Amino acid sequence: MSSLKEIKEEILKSKRIGLSFHTSPDGDAIGSTLALLNALRHLGKDSYIISRDVISDNLSFLSFANEIDGNTLEPKEGTDLVIILDCGNVERISADLSNYKGKVINIDHHISNEEYGFINYVDVSAAATCEISYLLAEELGIDFKNKTDVEINIGSAVYTGIVTDTGSFRHSNVTKRTHKIVSELIELGVNNSKVHSNLFDNKPFEKVKLMGCVLSNIELALENKVAVLEIPKGMLEEFNLKNTDTSDIISVGLGIKGVEVSMLLKEVEDGVKGSLRSKNDVDVRKVAEVYGGGGHIKAAGVMQKGVDIETAKENLLKILKEELK
Ligand SMILES: [Mn+2]
Structure with missing residues (x-):
């Protein structure tokens, strides 16, 4: 793994820096990127967001979140460095780099990271990429x-990614360092309660009704060890x-009680997006990888193209059956 010092040196000698993350960005992708953007702007660096995604409502409280508007799809003229955060492989980057000839730095914590950068800083012991952004900001x-305000804005973004990627500190990826960084954020004055409220107590009414609809159709499979949740085509539109x-x-x-793996299947235009979560020992990343997906041991995702929701479910259950033995 490269060092944060190397990354710092590249940043300092760059003229124009674009930042991006994985598609359908979560709190960690957005938090780690906005933390770094705030730090770069403070240093006076010409820096900006490249994203085909638009910021989700519950993350819009973060500083510079409004710049994640889906309007800048590829690096701007004169960009000599692109930094990708929280993204394991090139296909998942929320930016079009096909015409870009400059340097790419890859900062991530996914074990499946494909090291696609000119510098790769992949720390799988980090609970969130936000931990790395915090250390890089210090560097x-x-x-x-x-x-x-500068430190508090960076800190709030870092806290956001840590909270979302650790399931509010409940997952086994939490380490002593996670709590050490968070203790420093609290000391700094990051309002943890306000961040939680923004993140979790901010659902549109329709979202709660959608959850009700999905939950009313929940099924258990494989001797009640797997929960299956489905969002068929049209359901999201129905709830706007x-x-x-x-x-x-x-x-x-x-x-x-008794469930080891939870599976959410979402029917999209060209196939079915699957998310998998594991409670204890089942390695859901292994299951996702069989169909070209990836992620972490306890949280993984996989896109199955050209299949219906029933087939996608059967495919994953077949692999899970082996893992549950
Ligand atoms: Mn992450």
């Missing part, structure tokens, strides 16, 4: 003891929620 000279993040619905399945 870049941000002093979190200063407690001005086409661009809403639905990944949080999956955790309800994991809350069921």
